[in-house]
Structures are given as C-alpha cells and as structure tokens.
Amino acid sequence: MYIYYNRDQLILPMDLEILIPKHHLCRIVDLAVEKMDPALLVSLYPGGGRPAYHPKMMLKVILYAYANRIYSSRQIAKQLKENIYFMWLSGHQTPDFRTINRFRSERMKDIIYETFFSIVDLLRQEGLVKLEDYFLDGTKIEASANKYTFVWRKSTEKYDQKLEEKFRKIVASIEQVVKEDEESEQEGDFQEKLEASPITSEKIEAVIEQVEEHLKKEPKNRTLKKAKQQLEQDILPRKKKYEEYKKVLGERNSFSKTDPDATFMRMKDDHMKNGQLKPGYNVQIGTGNQFITGFSVHQRAGDAGCFIPHLEQLAAHGRPMPKRAIADSACGSEENYTYCEKKQIVVLIKYNTLDREQTKAWAKEIGRIENMTYDEELDEWICAKGERLVFVYKRKETTDNGYVIVKRTYRCTACAGCPFQAACAKGKDTKTIRVSLKNQQQRQEIRKRLSTEEGATTYRRRQIENEPVFGQIKHNQQFHRFSLRGLPKITLEWGLVCAAHNLRKWATTTDPTRKK
Structure with missing residues (x-):
C-alpha cells in the first residue's frame, strides 16, 4: 500500500558526486579553482603552526556560497553540514565560521585580483569573452556602517576654527598674567609663537608645558590653573580629534565613524x-x-x-x-x-x-558656444550677429587626479544695442565664454565617431x-x-x-x- 520506508536501511551510492548533475554550478566552481596557479594559494600560508584547511577547498566553498546568495560566514558554516553541494566541494570537512571569515577577510584580500583575473582568463580560453570592447559603469552599494555616525568636512573645519579662536583667547589671558611677572620677560611672547605657524596639538602641548613652568613659580595663580585645566581637558583632546578627522577625510567630504573608509x-x-x-x-x-x-x-x-x-x-x-x-x-x-x-x-x-545638441531648443540658444563659429587663425569666436569674442585671459584648473585643464576666456565688446543681448548675454553688459579648446576638439571627434553606424551600434x-x-x-x-x-x-x-x-x-x- 505504501512505498517501502526504512531510515536505517543502507542506501547506495555513498559517493555524493553521483548525486550532482553533470553541468551543476558547483562543478564549474571546482573546475575554475583547480585550474588556478597553485602557487597563488600556497603563498597565503607562511608555514608553521597546526595544519590549516586547504586553501583550494576554502576558496571553492566561499565562491559557491557567494554564487548562491550566501554572504554570512555563519550561514556558510551551516551549509557545510546540511547541503550536499557544499559537502562535496569541502570533502566533508567542516571549518567553523571563524575560520571561514578569517580566510576570507585576512588571507584572500591580498590575492583577490589575481583570483578574479584567473577566472577571466579561463572565460577567455573558453571563447566567452574577447577583452576588446570594455563597457564600464558604476553603482553605489551601502557599507556595513551606522548611517547616523557621520563626520562632515565643513563641520569639522568650522568647529576647528572656533576651537582655535577659543585657544587664542586662553593664551591671551595667560600672556597677561605672564607679563606681570618680571622674571618671565626673557621667556618669549606666546602670541608671537602662535602667529609663526598654524595651531596644532603639538603647539597646544608646548603651551601647557610653559604654563606648568609658570605654575611652579606661582602655584596659587587661579588664572593659570584654570587655563591649564581648559587646555588639558577641552582644547587639546578636541584638537587631536579634529586632526584625526582631517587625516581620515583626506580629499573626501565625509566619512562614517563605524567604517572610516566609507x-x-x-x-x-x-x-x-x-x-x-x-x-x-x-x-x-x-x-x-x-x-x-x-x-x-x-x-x-x-x-x-x-x-x-x-x-x-x-x-x-x-x-x-x-x-x-x-x-x-x-x-x-x-x-x-x-x-x-x-x-x-x-x-x-x-x-x-x-543628446541635447540634437534638439531644436538647443539650436535656438544662440548664446551656446556650440552655436558659434571659431576662427582658429585669429583665435576668436563669432556669434550669431557676426560680432567677435576676443581672447582675454586663460586659467588653469586641476582635477582630483592631478590633470590640468586650460580654460580660455573670450569676451565680446559689441554687445551694446545688440537685439540678441537678452538671449545671448542673458541680461549682462557683455557676453563672456570660458572654453577649453582641447575639449572642443575632443567633442568634435566624439560626435563624428558616434555618428557612424559601427560607433552607434557599439x-x-x-x-x-x-x-x-x-x-x-x-x-x-x-x-x-x-x-x-x-x-x-x-x-x-x-x-x-x-x-x-x-x-x-x-x-x-x-x-x-x-x-x-
């Protein structure tokens, strides 16, 4: 009446590989890792200590986990005991989540590009990629960080400036007390030392040391005691904090306290x-x-x-x-x-x-530089009325990557009474344009290249x-x-x-x- 059921009966086959389909993803992962340069994975272990899990096995398990939407080391460790595909890849070995996470975050980070490109080379050998046309794009992915613990550059600079003003006031009060002591005349002027270079935590510490020297002579001076307390407990810690913030920020405008790189x-x-x-x-x-x-x-x-x-x-x-x-x-x-x-x-x-240059609305905007004519011999631009915009000066701009852009400024001197002044100069007395001639040549080449059938199709x-x-x-x-x-x-x-x-x-x- 029922299909025979007995959990204690021995069932063949015992080899898990027989249960895995021929073209299954885990076989692809196994093949890709096996074809990698063995020296690449061996370099992860300097030697010594107890025997470690084989890096090939660890890499296979992690790659297969990521391919199946499993990103947690705890979940990967769980799959090693429950999933036959993970069991087959690991050879029935069961490293715990700490071992998996340590291998992933500490050992693999130095060879991730080599690992990735070795897979790309396999794809190339299989004829799946040609590495000729390179389609580049980006997206933003959230970091594992608290979105409310943020530090902004403008706020840091603002508070740092206020802190320096407060520090200068404290130093001024110290200066007034010191000047009353005839024996301190040879010790120098606090304000002169402050103006010599920017205020840093080292300079604040130097001021604290000088205050301590004066307190040895006048241990009951309340003004110096209060100043020393403010410098040690408020000014110096905050200054060090702002210096650390600026160091972490680098060229960025913000970062998260829980992940400073984000x-x-x-x-x-x-x-x-x-x-x-x-x-x-x-x-x-x-x-x-x-x-x-x-x-x-x-x-x-x-x-x-x-x-x-x-x-x-x-x-x-x-x-x-x-x-x-x-x-x-x-x-x-x-x-x-x-x-x-x-x-x-x-x-x-x-x-x-x-794209906007192809529209009728763009063609009507006569003030656009694309709707003007450039006289290369005289280095002048000719507007819709036929008047000329002559060269005035040039200015250099540097990008974040260090590239220098030279922009030239041209100005028209015959805008008065022009019927196009409102549309061209937008209400200003003269029409002024800033342009990079090199970029204009590049744009012309791009327009030409994308207008071809091959360029447009690609x-x-x-x-x-x-x-x-x-x-x-x-x-x-x-x-x-x-x-x-x-x-x-x-x-x-x-x-x-x-x-x-x-x-x-x-x-x-x-x-x-x-x-x-």
Whole structure:
C-alpha cells in the first residue's frame, strides 16, 4: 500500500558526486579553482603552526556560497553540514565560521585580483569573452556602517576654527598674567609663537608645558590653573580629534565613524526614489558579453573621477588595455578623453550635452558656444550677429587626479544695442565664454565617431551590458550591502561577488567540461 520506508536501511551510492548533475554550478566552481596557479594559494600560508584547511577547498566553498546568495560566514558554516553541494566541494570537512571569515577577510584580500583575473582568463580560453570592447559603469552599494555616525568636512573645519579662536583667547589671558611677572620677560611672547605657524596639538602641548613652568613659580595663580585645566581637558583632546578627522577625510567630504573608509553618498534605493545619504562605496565594473572583466572600488561618489583609476587598476595587475572603452556621459570629460588618447584606446563616451545638441531648443540658444563659429587663425569666436569674442585671459584648473585643464576666456565688446543681448548675454553688459579648446576638439571627434553606424551600434550595446549585470547582482543575488568593513576588505568582497557572477553565468552559458 505504501512505498517501502526504512531510515536505517543502507542506501547506495555513498559517493555524493553521483548525486550532482553533470553541468551543476558547483562543478564549474571546482573546475575554475583547480585550474588556478597553485602557487597563488600556497603563498597565503607562511608555514608553521597546526595544519590549516586547504586553501583550494576554502576558496571553492566561499565562491559557491557567494554564487548562491550566501554572504554570512555563519550561514556558510551551516551549509557545510546540511547541503550536499557544499559537502562535496569541502570533502566533508567542516571549518567553523571563524575560520571561514578569517580566510576570507585576512588571507584572500591580498590575492583577490589575481583570483578574479584567473577566472577571466579561463572565460577567455573558453571563447566567452574577447577583452576588446570594455563597457564600464558604476553603482553605489551601502557599507556595513551606522548611517547616523557621520563626520562632515565643513563641520569639522568650522568647529576647528572656533576651537582655535577659543585657544587664542586662553593664551591671551595667560600672556597677561605672564607679563606681570618680571622674571618671565626673557621667556618669549606666546602670541608671537602662535602667529609663526598654524595651531596644532603639538603647539597646544608646548603651551601647557610653559604654563606648568609658570605654575611652579606661582602655584596659587587661579588664572593659570584654570587655563591649564581648559587646555588639558577641552582644547587639546578636541584638537587631536579634529586632526584625526582631517587625516581620515583626506580629499573626501565625509566619512562614517563605524567604517572610516566609507563615504556618504546619495543612493536611490528607497521606495520614493528620491535618494538618501548613506555610507557606501562607488563600485565600478567593466563587462564584455555580460561577464565582468574588471572591477574596482572607490571612495568618491562621481563616476568621472573613477574612470582613470579603474583602468590603472587593470594595468597594475598586468592586464591588457581594451581596444575600445564604452561608458555613459558621466565619464565624458577632457581628462578621460586625453587618458584614452595616450593609451591608444578608442573611446565611445558621450559628453554631457551631446543628446541635447540634437534638439531644436538647443539650436535656438544662440548664446551656446556650440552655436558659434571659431576662427582658429585669429583665435576668436563669432556669434550669431557676426560680432567677435576676443581672447582675454586663460586659467588653469586641476582635477582630483592631478590633470590640468586650460580654460580660455573670450569676451565680446559689441554687445551694446545688440537685439540678441537678452538671449545671448542673458541680461549682462557683455557676453563672456570660458572654453577649453582641447575639449572642443575632443567633442568634435566624439560626435563624428558616434555618428557612424559601427560607433552607434557599439554604444547602444552598453544598455544591455552593465545594467543587466547590476540587476543580477542587486536584485537576483540580493547583494545590497557589504558585510565587511574597510576599503581592503570591501575590495575583496566586491571581487568575490564579481567572480561569483562570472561563474554563475558561465554555468548557464556553456559546458566547460566539454572536449574541444
């Protein structure tokens, strides 16, 4: 009446591999790690101590976990005892969550790029990626940090300035007491020493030492006692705190106290899509055929400044530069165009106004420099009325990456009584424009390149390259927030996510075990 059921009966086969499908994801992970350079994983262990778990086994387990939306070391340890795929990859070994987390966060962080690129090379051997067209884009992912424990540069500078003013008042009161002592005339002027260099914690400590010397002579002086107490208990600790904040900030405008490497960025992840400031990181990926072929993590919110550091990351690990770089208009800057020219990379990146230039409304804005004519021989611009804007001066601007942009200023001297003055000069007496001639030449080349059928077709592919990958990672894999803290560990975790994406897509694309 029922199918025979007996839990104590021995069932064959005993080998778990027989239960695993031929093209299962865990077999892809096993194959990818086995084909890696053994010396890469051996370098993680200097030797000595008790025998460690094999790094190949640990890496297989972590990659397979990330490919299955399991990011917690505790959950990975649990799967090793319950999931046959994890059991097969680990050979029935069960490292605890501390061992898994230690391997992931401490040992793997130094070789994550080598591990990732070894998988990319396997994909290239399989003919799944060509590493010619490089589609670059970025997104922001929240850090594992408290979003209410923030530090802002403007606030820090404001409070530091007020602290220095308070310090100067205290020093002035000390100076007044010291001047009354005839024996202290040879010890120098406090105010002169303060004005010689910026106020630092070392200078405050020096003032405290001098106050202590005077207190030895006048131990009952209430003014000096009060000043010493304020300097030691209030001024000096706060000054050290602000100095530490500025050191952590670097060139950033904010950071989180619980993860100092995280920067507050606007993220459109709430249901109203109006954006929220949260601590996070700007992660960049380069794709080909929806496989991730390069990745990087940045502390700045804007994508434009991440373009060059991302490509430099490829060069730092001996990767070939792509033949063509394709990105959205956020990366369309003079600095990025110039970098690609030097590296002989064909760039297909729109600048920010290219699409609007095709509209009728743009053509009616006669004050736009794109609607003027440039006289290269005389170095002058000709407006809609035929008047000339002559060169006045030039100014240099330096970007965060150290690139110098030369902008030239031109001004028209015949605007008075012009019928286009209201629309062209926008109510001002004279029309003035600031322009980089180099960038104008670059824009002309971009317009020409994207107007060709090949250029337009390649650029349209960008819509089906990066965005589906981010959608797969964020929505399908549910990776919305980092688990680790600190830029090195964040880079490691994002590298694992990217490697897991490639392995997962590899498993659904082709059979890597086939014989060629």
